[in-house]
Amino acid sequence: MLIIKTENLEKVYRTEEVQTKALNHVSLTVEQGEFVAIMGPSGCGKSTLLNLLGLLDEPDGGSLQLLGTETSRYSERQRAELRKRSLGFVFQSFNLIDELTVFENVELPLRYLGVGAAERRQRVEQVLEKMQLLHRRNHFPLQLSGGQQQRVAVARAVVNAPPLLLADEPTGNLDSASGHDVLGLLTELNEAGTTVLMVTHSEHDARYARRVIRLLDGQVVLENSRSQF
Amino acid sequence: MLPYPLLLIYRNFKRFKSTFFINLIGLSTGLAGALLVYLWISDERSFDRYHALDGRLYQVMENRRTAAGIATQTGTVPLLAEALRREMPEIEFVATTTPVPFFPAFTLAAGGQHLTAVAKYADPAFFQLFSYPLLVGTPATVLRDKHAIVLSEALAIKLFRSPQNSLGKAVEWQMADRKQTCLVAGVFAGVPRNSSEQFGCVLPFASFKDQMQMSETIKWDDDGPFNTYLALKEGADPAQFQAKLAGLLKTKSAQAQARGRTLFVRPFSAGYLHGTYENGVATGGRIAYVRLFALIAGLILVIASINFMNLFTAKASRRVKEVGIRKALGASRAALVGQYLTESVVMALLALVVAVGLVQLVLPQFSALTGKPLALRWEPQLVGASLALALGTGLLAGSYPAFYLSGFQPAAVLKGKLPTRAGDVWTRQGLVVLQFTLSVLFIVAVVVVNAQLAFVQRQPLGYDKAHVLRFDTGxxxxxxxxxxxxxxxxxxxxxxxxxxxxxxxxxxxxxxxxxxxxxxxxxxxxxxxxxxxxxxxxxxxxxxxxxxxxxxxxxxxxxxxxxxxxxxxxxxxxxxxxxxxxxxxxxxxxxxxxxxxxxxxxxxxxxxxxxxxxxxxxxxxxxxxxxxxxxxxxxxxFTLDYTFLDADYQAQYVAERRVAVLARYFAGLAILISALGLLGLAAFTAERRRKEIGIRKALGASELSIVWLLTSSLTWLVVIAIALALPLSYLLMQRWLEGFAYRVAWQWWYFAAAGMGALLIAWLTVSVQAWRAARRNPVLSLRAE
Known part of the structure; x- marks a missing residue:
């Protein structure tokens, strides 16, 4: 089953005088269960692509199908709905909410899904245990190391068991040991059935993926599977 | 453990302590001002409404044509009550009375005691029309006898030790060179404070008729200073009655028809607030001050709300990332709007608690100022009004930030950078302009009201009011x-x-x-x-x-x-x-x-x-x-109760003096809250331009030039506010001054003082923030980028 299918996806950034085409007719597909890395130099449009795939931004043209439905004309409300049910995010800068504890951060997607308190507790504890963070449940993000914070972010991304996990430079702010740790987690999740799409500019990280899509100046220039590295 | 939304709010407050306190001060002082005005207004509105028949109780009024237009008066012909009772079956009770300011004080004497008291003469139905509960006597009969007198409880106790003890006792009254002995037929509980008329005893109108040797039959051509009150029967249509009454005089008197005299009724309780007529049309009265103060309280709350908006959005750059994260995790816009509105409403409720404390603190002074013994009595109405005020303020204050913050595309704000939108900048600046426009307006009002009061003191009166004593003899x-x-x-x-x-x-x-x-x-x-x-x-x-x-x-x-x-x-x-x-x-x-x-x-x-x-x-x-x-x-x-004429003179301007003091308070509040708001905006500007400041300093800009950079843009906002406020304040205050036949001339410095005052306050406020920003180490500013 196709999880992602884009056709001629376009994104243009406009200021008063300059118009920059961040994505130029990008067409790609991602199958269920894949682990795909999107690579390219700074400014090639890989984060823009991830934002569009994660429905965090709106495309200016082309089509974007997620889980078999066309989303390019979705309203804000529909996009929020799809995000909370089917997508998980891991960001380079962790993006944890500083005012919330580890437990509360991880619990947040379940709150938005309207899951009851008892079930929330059970599911959050389960995922924190798996990430070996249960003893940190009442800590605030700023009390944790970078690696720990990113593990919290991964826990939050998967607590509602989304079919698709989007990771934007997940190891960018981590030392190599912690980075390895996080990539291990993503691999594990992928092996358990979650489709993972990761933006990275690290060749090392990209090796964890089974397929690499390379972008340059907003266009797909190369696709290859791991066997072709 | 706090409920989840409160927990979030608590942590946010902890994170932004100074913003929290600025908001708390602004909102609580604004709410305290509004609560005080609410107390004053509800007291004003309670006047003359305590009568059981309120709603059916009317005063008969007369319009007459004069060279200067239609004149409206409360005085009606003598014996009108009797005539109306005969001719109008819709009337349940009707009574003619002498108006209270008609006589000087009466001296009452009994058992060697002498007391002065305000007296009025009234027809027998008086105690049936008006709810002055009788402790002794029955309403229908207490004024029937020509030699009866009905005393207030206080007078009865002073003269006879108790109301019961006074029944049937003789009292001799004297007024000028007239005197008469009468018998106590009843005792009433007294006139409540919120009555437009205060009196201590009531005498039968029949006795007055005898003394004045008034005709036994009505003379429709007569002028009368007498007041006539009536209650319509239940179910009677006031409009129909009004129409019938309007035609009455011209059928009775050719002179009345020739002079364009007509009768009409106005609800009795409306007289207190709506007592002014121009050319036969009710044009207001004390209600004008009720409206004015309600408007002022509303404006103060708007100013406080604007602060909240500006400070909230000023800190938005530190909160937008959170918006992005929540949205990425699937929060809908509605959920975010709800979250921020909850935050502002909780803030407003907290401010309400502080405001209630403030009100308690200043209530004694405020009561003295308004001449009303006001108190915070937690009856459902006050609770409801306070909560509604806080809720309304919370929603008003929270609305802009809530919609502003929740409207960002998550991708745009996930990096924690606030996208610049021209509209937002305009909105924020517009709000500051609005705040300062109102502040300048208040300052001009204070200056003009005080100038007029000084003028009232200075104006040659044509007589010498100094060292003149006034008293009534008996x-x-x-x-x-x-x-x-x-x-x-x-x-x-x-x-x-x-x-x-x-x-x-x-x-x-x-x-x-x-x-x-x-x-x-x-x-x-x-x-x-x-x-x-x-x-x-x-x-x-x-x-x-x-x-x-x-x-x-x-x-x-x-x-x-x-x-x-x-x-x-x-x-x-x-x-x-x-x-x-x-x-x-x-x-x-x-x-x-x-x-x-x-x-x-x-x-x-x-x-x-x-x-x-x-x-x-x-x-x-x-x-x-x-x-x-x-x-x-x-x-x-006897005791000699005297006043000085100078005090009587000052008493003519009690309302204006109150306006002057209240205007001063509210202007102070408006300026305080606006300055706090400006402080917030200055912080916001400094934060947004942090990198720019860093670069400028790295390139050698002096601290002074940075301060000027930051203050100049806000100075312009205040200048625009002044430009808007001055003509507006001229128009508004000119209207107020027109209430005086003799008024102070406008001086250019009224505007100059108000404008410079606002500008100075703004500069002082902004330069504090600007100096802080200018002195920051540029390395820190640049590294933060």
């Missing part, structure tokens, strides 16, 4: 007025003495008079010998009244306005209204400066008993002691 002093006054004049320290009906200041009985072809409404002041001398009036022609001229009992002295109005070339010796003019006095302000000086005549009446005594300065206390001794010699057991 007993023997009233009966032997001439002898008493002669002895007063002999007392060391007394310069001169005279008497006048009712008092020297205030409205007068006005009747139309004609001279040759001209016709004019003329006010009459009944005076004793030596009034011109006692009050320092200036004679421009003729002479003052004097006992050696026997014909002076049919003589009058007129003012220049009358001479000019009637166009008399040589007034002394002319006859007007059957009397000969013996003197002309220079115009003097016998009413407040709200009124133009109108034609007036002074008529001699040596019996009147409101005495005016001019004292020598610096010896007032000793002279008053001598006066008291003299009075006690005439009237053993």
């Amino acid at each position: 007993g023997k002093a009233a009966r032997q007025q001439a002898a008493f006054l002669a002895e007063v004049k002999q007392l060391p320290g007394v310069v001169q003495a005279s008497s006048v009906l009712g008092g020297f200041l205030g409205g007068r009985y006005v009747a139309e008079m004609s001279w040759r072809v001209k016709r004019l409404p003329v006010a009459t002041m009944l005076v004793n010998y030596d009034l011109v001398e006692t009050m320092g009036l200036h004679l421009v022609a003729g002479r003052s009244f004097a006992p050696q001229f026997r014909a002076d009992s049919a003589a009058i002295i007129v003012n220049q306005a009358l001479v000019a109005g009637l166009g008399m070339p040589d007034p002394v010796g002319q006859r007007l209204d059957g009397a000969r003019i013996v003197g002309v006095v220079r115009d003097f302000h016998y009413e407040s400066l709200h009124e133009k000086i109108k034609p007036l005549l002074l008529r001699l009446d040596p019996q009147i008993n409101t005495v005016l005594v001019k004292l020598q300065p610096n010896a007032e206390q000793a002279t008053i002691a001598r006066l008291q001794q003299l009075y006690a010699a005439y009237n053993p057991g």
Whole structure:
């Protein structure tokens, strides 16, 4: 089953005088269960692509199908709905909410899904245990190391068991040991059935993926599977 | 453990402590101001509404055509009540009464005790119409007997120790040279504070009719100072009744028809707030102040809300990332709006708690200021109003931030950078302009109101109000007025003495008079010998009244306005209204400066008993002691209740003085809150331009140039606000000033002072933030980028 299918996806950034085409007719597909890395130099449009795939931004043209439905004309409300049910995010800068504890951060997607308190507790504890963070449940993000914070972010991304996990430079702010740790987690999740799409500019990280899509100046220039590295 | 939303709010407050406190101060002072105004307004609105028949209770009013348009008066013909009872079956109760300011105080004597009391005469239905619960006696019969008197509980206790004990007891009353003995037929609980009329005893109108030898049948052509009140039967249609009443006078009197006299009713409880009529149409009255203060309280809350908005959005750059994260995790816009609105409402409720404390703190002063014993009584209405105020403020204050913050695309804000949108900048700046426009408006109002009050003090009045004592005589002093006054004049320290009906200041009985072809409404002041001398009036022609001229009992002295109005070339010796003019006095302000000086005549009446005594300065206390001794010699057991004319004069401007003080308070509040808001905006600007400041400093900019960079843009906002506020304040305050016939001239410095004041405050506020930003190490600013 196709999880992602884009056709001629376009994104243009406009200021008063300059118009920059961040994505130029990008067409790609991602199958269920894949682990795909999107690579390219700074400014090639890989984060823009991830934002569009994660429905965090709106495309200016082309089509974007997620889980078999066309989303390019979705309203804000529909996009929020799809995000909370089917997508998980891991960001380079962790993006944890500083005012919330580890437990509360991880619990947040379940709150938005309207899951009851008892079930929330059970599911959050389960995922924190798996990430070996249960003893940190009442800590605030700023009390944790970078690696720990990113593990919290991964826990939050998967607590509602989304079919698709989007990771934007997940190891960018981590030392190599912690980075390895996080990539291990993503691999594990992928092996358990979650489709993972990761933006990275690290060749090392990209090796964890089974397929690499390379972008340059907003266009797909190369696709290859791991066997072709 | 706090509930989840409160927990979030608590942590946010902890994170942004200074913002939290600025908001708390702004919102709580704003809410406290609004609560105080609410207390004042609900007290004003409670006046005259405590009667059981309120809703069916009306006062009969009369419109009449005059040269200057339709004049509206509360005075109605004598015996109107009886006529209406016969002719209008819709009426359940109706009564004619004498108006309270009609007589000077009565002296009541019983068992060797003498008390003064305000009295009114009323028809038997009085206690059925109005809810003054009787402790002794029954409402329907208590005023039936001509020799009855109904006392207030306080008077009954003073004279007879208890209401029950007073029933059937004899009381002798005296007013001027009249006196009569009557029997206590009833005792009422007293007049509540929130009544537009205060009186201590009620006498039967029938007795008044006898004393005045009034006709037993109604004379429709008569003018009357009497008040007529009625209650319609349940289910009677007021509009139909109104129509029927309007046609009544012209069917009864050709003169009434010729002079365009018509009757109408107004709800009794409306009289207090809606007492002013212009050309036959109700145009307001005290309600204008109720509306004004409600508007001011609303504006203060708007200013406080704007602060909240500006400070909230100023910190938005630190919160947008959170918005991005929540949205990425699937939060809908509605959920975020809900979260932020909850936050602002909780903030407002917290502010309400502080506001209630503040109100408790200032309530004694506020009560003194407004002349009302106000208190926070937590009845459902006050609870509801407070919560509604807080909720409304919370929602108003939270709305802009909530919609502003929740509207960002998550991708745009996930990196924690606030996208610049021209509209947002305009909105924020517009809000600051609005705040300062209102602040400048308040400052101009304070300046103008105070200037007018100073003018009222400075304005030459045409008489000398200093060191003049006023009191009502009773007993023997009233009966032997001439002898008493002669002895007063002999007392060391007394310069001169005279008497006048009712008092020297205030409205007068006005009747139309004609001279040759001209016709004019003329006010009459009944005076004793030596009034011109006692009050320092200036004679421009003729002479003052004097006992050696026997014909002076049919003589009058007129003012220049009358001479000019009637166009008399040589007034002394002319006859007007059957009397000969013996003197002309220079115009003097016998009413407040709200009124133009109108034609007036002074008529001699040596019996009147409101005495005016001019004292020598610096010896007032000793002279008053001598006066008291003299009075006690005439009237053993009586006390001399006196006031100074200067106090009576000031009392004419009580409302204006209140406005002045309240305007000062509210202007202070508005400025305080606006300055706090500006502080917030300055912080916001400094934060947004942090990198720019860093670069400029790295390139060698001085701290002073950075301060100027940050203050100049905000200075412009304040300048725009001043430009908007000045014409607006001119228009508004000119309207207020037009309520005075004699008013202060506009001075350019009123505007200059208000504008410079606002600008200075703004500069002081902003430069604090600007200095902080300018002194920051540029390395830190640049590294943060």
